[in-house]
Amino acid sequence: MIVFREPRGKPLPWRERRQQVPLWCAPFFALEWVWEWVSFVLSRWTFVEVIEYLGSFSVLAAVFFYFHDSGNRVKQRHYQAWQVINTAQGKGGSGGRIDALQELNQDGIPLTGVNVSGAFLQAIHLRNARLMRSDFSAADVRNSDFESANLQDSNLRSGNFRQSNFEDASLTRAEMQDGDFEGASFTRTDLAGAELDNADLRLTSLKDARWKEIRSIRGANLYGVRDAPAGFVEWATRHGAVQMQSDEQWDKSRETQTR
Numbered sequence: 001m002i003v004f005r006e007p008r009g010k011p012l013p014w015r016e017r018r019q020q021v022p023l024w025c026a027p028f029f030a031l032e033w034v035w036e037w038v039s040f041v042l043s044r045w046t047f048v049e050v051i052e053y054l055g056s057f058s059v060l061a062a063v064f065f066y067f068h069d070s071g072n073r074v075k076q077r078h079y080q081a082w083q084v085i086n087t088a089q090g091k092g093g094s095g096g097r098i099d100a101l102q103e104l105n106q107d108g109i110p111l112t113g114v115n116v117s118g119a120f121l122q123a124i125h126l127r128n129a130r131l132m133r134s135d136f137s138a139a140d141v142r143n144s145d146f147e148s149a150n151l152q153d154s155n156l157r158s159g160n161f162r163q164s165n166f167e168d169a170s171l172t173r174a175e176m177q178d179g180d181f182e183g184a185s186f187t188r189t190d191l192a193g194a195e196l197d198n199a200d201l202r203l204t205s206l207k208d209a210r211w212k213e214i215r216s217i218r219g220a221n222l223y224g225v226r227d228a229p230a231g232f233v234e235w236a237t238r239h240g241a242v243q244m245q246s247d248e249q250w251d252k253s254r255e256t257q258t259r
Contacts, residue, residue, distance in 0.1 A: 111131050114134045167189065
């Protein structure tokens with residue numbers, strides 16, 4: 001901020017000033033009178049004015065370099081997020097990966113090949129994420145949002161995706177064997193080439209899902225599937241899928257299949 005200075009008027013001589021104040025408070029006004037003279041002298045000193053302008057210029061320069069360097073700060077933030085993800089690879093728990101993944105995705109950074117196997121990522125939001133060839137095997141990803149995400153060729157084996165949202169997502173050629181997808185939404189999801197053997201699909205929504213090119217679905221549980229496309233349940237049953245409400249019945253069924 002530039003300060004426009006005006007020269008101050010010359011203070012009165014102390015003899016005159018003293019006559020204007022009561023005797024008991026003269027020491028206080030004397031101190032004030034001294035500072036008035038200091039201010040008067042400095043207001044006429046060009047060097048002080050130059051220093052003020054330089055101070056204002058330094059503020060402007062700091063603002064300029066702050067915005068000029070914003071790109072490097074963003075890169076540093078992304079680097080730190082990737083460090084969090086890679087350092088925690090292969091470990092349980094979140095390890096800060098939920099915030100790191102969401103931040104990268106919000107900034108439009110591809111998450112291709114990310115490995116979060118066995119991680120705790122419950123309620124993560126990764127809408128429109130580019131997660132091709134990612135590894136979510138054995139991860140706890142319940143109540144999460146993958147709407148319109150690209151999970152092509154990803155590994156979701158044995159992952160817990162209960163109540164998660166896969167609307168308009170691509171799961172082409174995804175490995176989903178033994179995954180828990182109970183109550184999940186696959187509305188308009190592309191499942192072409194996906195492997196769903198022994199997957200828990202109970203109470204899932206399959207409205208307008210692309211299912212005709214599913215690679216395998218043997219042993220998957222379709223109990224209570226909602227909005228199933230015409231012909232899907234019949235096709236799945238012919239290819240080894242079951243419809244069983246209880247885990248006990250389903251476990252026995254899978255034991256029989258493996259004999």
